[in-house]
Amino acid sequence: MNQTDPAGELTREVLDRIEGAPDARLREVLQAAVRHLHGFAREVSLSPAEWLAGIRFLTAVGRMSDDQRQELILLSDTLGLSSLVETIAHPVDAATDATVLGPFYVPGAPWRAAGDSIAVADPGGSPCVVRGLVRGASGPLAGAVLDAWQCASNGLYDVQDPGQPPGNMRGRFRTGDDGSFVFRTSRPVSYPIPDDGPVGVLLRASGRHPWRAAHIHVIVSADGHEPVTTHLFDAASSYLDSDAVFGVRASLVKEFLAQPDGSTLVEHDFVLRAA
Amino acid sequence: MNQTDPAGELTREVLDRIEGAPDARLREVLQAAVRHLHGFAREVSLSPAEWLAGIRFLTAVGRMSDDQRQELILLSDTLGLSSLVETIAHPVDAATDATVLGPFYVPGAPWRAAGDSIAVADPGGSPCVVRGLVRGASGPLAGAVLDAWQCASNGLYDVQDPGQPPGNMRGRFRTGDDGSFVFRTSRPVSYPIPDDGPVGVLLRASGRHPWRAAHIHVIVSADGHEPVTTHLFDAASSYLDSDAVFGVRASLVKEFLAQPDGSTLVEHDFVLRAA
Numbered sequence: 001m002n003q004t005d006p007a008g009e010l011t012r013e014v015l016d017r018i019e020g021a022p023d024a025r026l027r028e029v030l031q032a033a034v035r036h037l038h039g040f041a042r043e044v045s046l047s048p049a050e051w052l053a054g055i056r057f058l059t060a061v062g063r064m065s066d067d068q069r070q071e072l073i074l075l076s077d078t079l080g081l082s083s084l085v086e087t088i089a090h091p092v093d094a095a096t097d098a099t100v101l102g103p104f105y106v107p108g109a110p111w112r113a114a115g116d117s118i119a120v121a122d123p124g125g126s127p128c129v130v131r132g133l134v135r136g137a138s139g140p141l142a143g144a145v146l147d148a149w150q151c152a153s154n155g156l157y158d159v160q161d162p163g164q165p166p167g168n169m170r171g172r173f174r175t176g177d178d179g180s181f182v183f184r185t186s187r188p189v190s191y192p193i194p195d196d197g198p199v200g201v202l203l204r205a206s207g208r209h210p211w212r213a214a215h216i217h218v219i220v221s222a223d224g225h226e227p228v229t230t231h232l233f234d235a236a237s238s239y240l241d242s243d244a245v246f247g248v249r250a251s252l253v254k255e256f257l258a259q260p261d262g263s264t265l266v267e268h269d270f271v272l273r274a275a
Numbered sequence: 276m277n278q279t280d281p282a283g284e285l286t287r288e289v290l291d292r293i294e295g296a297p298d299a300r301l302r303e304v305l306q307a308a309v310r311h312l313h314g315f316a317r318e319v320s321l322s323p324a325e326w327l328a329g330i331r332f333l334t335a336v337g338r339m340s341d342d343q344r345q346e347l348i349l350l351s352d353t354l355g356l357s358s359l360v361e362t363i364a365h366p367v368d369a370a371t372d373a374t375v376l377g378p379f380y381v382p383g384a385p386w387r388a389a390g391d392s393i394a395v396a397d398p399g400g401s402p403c404v405v406r407g408l409v410r411g412a413s414g415p416l417a418g419a420v421l422d423a424w425q426c427a428s429n430g431l432y433d434v435q436d437p438g439q440p441p442g443n444m445r446g447r448f449r450t451g452d453d454g455s456f457v458f459r460t461s462r463p464v465s466y467p468i469p470d471d472g473p474v475g476v477l478l479r480a481s482g483r484h485p486w487r488a489a490h491i492h493v494i495v496s497a498d499g500h501e502p503v504t505t506h507l508f509d510a511a512s513s514y515l516d517s518d519a520v521f522g523v524r525a526s527l528v529k530e531f532l533a534q535p536d537g538s539t540l541v542e543h544d545f546v547l548r549a550a
Binding site: 042046 | 286293312315340358360
């Protein structure tokens with residue numbers, strides 16, 4: 001032990017111990033994690049009582065997490081980590097910006113025909129049409145897939161709400177020969193993320209609200225291209241500047257235009273990178 | 276969004292959002308945690324697949340943690356964080372060095388008389404005597420308390436082993452008028468930390484073993500003084516240079532001296548700081 005800097009010496013000892021990890025990438029990630037974890041504790045002089053409070057908080061987060069409620073992903077979302085990982089993964093270019101997947105995606109949404117509505121059961125919803133193109137570098141992409149999902153007008157996703165049939169507010173659509181798509185839904189509403197667990201406690205202690213800006217989720221994919229996981233945000237929504245999970249990208253905020261029949265129309269082209 | 280550094284802009288947005296936390300210390304700790312968490316992800320360009328692997332790992336750690344098995348503390352221990360927090364909390368001075376508490380402490384150990392053995396049921400153990408003084412800045416401390424615990428010679432603590440009576444290998448002792456203590460036990464053995472969970476998976480992936488150097492745990496306390504949570508390590512033990520939880524301090528490694536009757540004797544004075 002170097003008695004002049006025992007904390008720094010301890011950190012070096014831990015890093016040395018991981019030096020033998022057979023997988024080079026695991027070694028790199030784990031050593032960086034240790035440096036930042038120790039750096040954090042040293043920087044704030046984390047006390048034993050604070051360490052224990054952190055252990056208890058993270059244990060509660062882990063114990064609440066299962067297939068139905070992933071509280072740890074919610075923690076990652078509310079600390080901006082999920083959004084950051086998407087930002088790191090995708091260069092800034094002409095392609096559609098990615099944003100967070102969120103905890104409510106369900107693979108295998110019903111296939112629907114162009115023009116159909118995903119709002120199978122949403123009597124309180126305000127009708128809305130979404131349309132546009134899916135494009136690659138060389139033009140519109142026929143047969144591309146939009147996998148869309150959102151909450152109903154009560155602010156709940158089907159998987160949170162026994163009153164909704166499975167697959168409500170979800171659907172997969174293929175673009176036509178001209179690369180176009182069109183589907184109907186309800187105009188999205190703002191909703192609070194689940195805040196009855198430890199993440200809710202942390203949000204309140206941080207002086208933060210749990211609301212997300214109104215949005216429609218979409219994963220867009222096409223042969224020979226990178227899929228993109230993204231949102232369309234309603235430009236009229238509250239919380240665009242304080243979305244609880246830091247999912248807003250300026251390029252994804254769209255005007256929902258009032259139509260003569262009382263519905264709204266939002267138009268957006270999705271641009272995919274070649275794989 | 277500043278398009279020249281969207282990741283950095285996102286980190287600043289998260290830090291700003293926490294600016295309203297009413298408690299100044301929570302704000303400081305949380306902002307430092309966010310800076311290091313984001314710094315880690317940016318430094319290694321954490322991919323979405325790696326992020327998900329991390330979420331799954333930490334969820335498994337949290338779900339395995341309960342009153343009997345605290346896998347998250349084990350993770351903190353094996354990453355050196357628990358030891359670091361102890362190191363940060365205590366200045367380097369003449370007082371006894373602190374080290375990790377570990378997961379096997381049980382409050383309320385049986386009170387025993389000077390000279391008694393804590394090895395109530397350890398037929399395979401090698402007899403050992405532990406003796407010394409508890410001192411403060413102004414000399415020996417009468418009526419100080421040693422709360423001692425260790426594993427039996429099969430490498431298991433009573434709480435892990437239905438074959439041991441509760442309180443086996445545990446005891447509380449008071450120093451006499453001259454500040455001295457003496458108790459008997461079994462010479463400690465090396466043992467592996469529980470490695471059948473996700474922490475064991477991480478140790479193996481890191482090329483590390485799960486063994487702890489042989490030690491006796493002690494919490495020493497006295498009126499008007501800071502208690503110290505520490506170990507006595509056997510200088511003849513393996514793993515002193517690779518203790519799985521980074522608990523070894525050079526000042527705590529002691530010779531266990533062979534006695535004519537076949538037992539061993541270890542002598543150590545504990546020095547407490549004034550409160």
